[in-house]
Amino acid sequence: MTVRDALNSALDEEMSADPKVFLMGEEVGEYQGAYKISKGLLDKYGPERVLDTPITEAGFTGIGVGAAYHGLKPVIEFMTFNFSMQAIDHIINSAAKSNYMSAGQISVPIVFRGPNGAAAGVGAQHSHCYASWYASCPGLKVLSPYSSEDARGLLKAAIRDPDPVVFLENELLYGETFPVSAEVLDSSFCVPIGKAKIEREGKDVTITAFSKMVGYALKAAEILAKEGISAEVINLRSIRPLDRDTINASVRKTNRLVTVEEGFPQHGVGAEICASVVEESFGYLDAPVERIAGADVPMPYAANLERLAVPQVEDIVRAAKRACYRSVPMAAAA
């Protein structure tokens, strides 16, 4: 099943099960979705539940949060999360903080979803990763699927969740196919929020990743295996809450950690994971934590520069080797 079909079927099933669920965003209806994620939904559920909006993120996000205050369950689609910055006040101040500020009276069962991070050749304003931005905010849940199983299970969980969820997809993964079991295809299938998945077991070094980088980490693990390094790959699935238990248990087993993300390095997801491991498992670390992230520059357009600005499989392999003292340590502030 492709990730696209996984998301589409999850939306379809949740809209079918609960009449309070509705979808709103640019091109989600008549155009069948900017990336065809909502294909067929307008025909099936009608214009009262699948709403095309003008290009005004601040407007329709605010409308969605207001509807959620009143008990509806909106799924707000951003054509990319770059455009969510137009609406970030509503995501943070109107949605994330309301439950706390109202001492629990107002719950905001809303999902904000769309593609996040780098695509291909779309330049600086269309390639930003917002995982660490949203994950720093209490009151939000932040999820990022990799496989079709993740996409289906996490989106269903997000829609059913009573709190605001930021659901970070990846444009380049939409067309990828993953095997799915019968259990995953069942309409009641759900993946728990806050639980990471160990995609590949290993004993020499832990590699954490989310979204597209999980695929890269798995490829790196294959290469490392040939060189006698057994890497354990953890698919975070949930950026907030972060599954610190699974990560720490893994590091206590392998004693070495490489964090991988596509976004900018400073204050990134890897920085938080490193802090968590230092706080809880310092005595178990046999090497400094290695952090692989996107380059600290706005995303360049030229193909060769873009390739250098985004982590590649070789970068993950090199970092894992450094953590295992198999290669020369990198100079600081490279």
Added chain:
Amino acid sequence: MEIAADSLYKAKLIRGFCHLYDGQEAVAVGMEAAITKKDSIITAYRDHCTFLGRGGTLLEIFSELMGRQGGCSSGKGGSMHFYKKKSGFYGGHGIVGAQVPLGCGLAFAHKYNKDDAVAFALYGDDGMGTAEWRAAKSPSYYKRGDYVPGLKVDGMDAFAVKQACKFAKEHALKSGPIDSSLSLRLPDPGQSEHFTE
């Protein structure tokens, strides 16, 4: 130029986004004829001909589109991010509508500096397949706002555009902002280009 860019895009020699200006040339040409390089222009992502009008060269354009160092943004910006500050062209913006308040800021600077120049902020319907009726509440853009007067212009006629821009510049220098709606007849019916200054 734009037809060539289209072919290059289809051949995947231009990556990412490529928003073409062909069919709307009268807007860039007419506008340039009415103003000077001291006036500022800012637009959205459909900026190839605007850049050309401001003095950009074909080499800079094609180099940028193909991600080469010789491009006007050294290959780092791509189709949507052409700039030529020396000639008063401030980009080239990817986020829909962002250039409008930025254009107001440019105008503010002109007024603050008392330099007898104006800023043109251009914005369109934002096609991308978003039909006009889905993209905006009221397509009579030139009637927008009780505070800002408006002009309706035939955007296919370069001379009409020139006269409109000349009038708009004089009005802006004397009395304040003016919104002009330029109608275009393009293969996708219902699109039009607007500018405020």
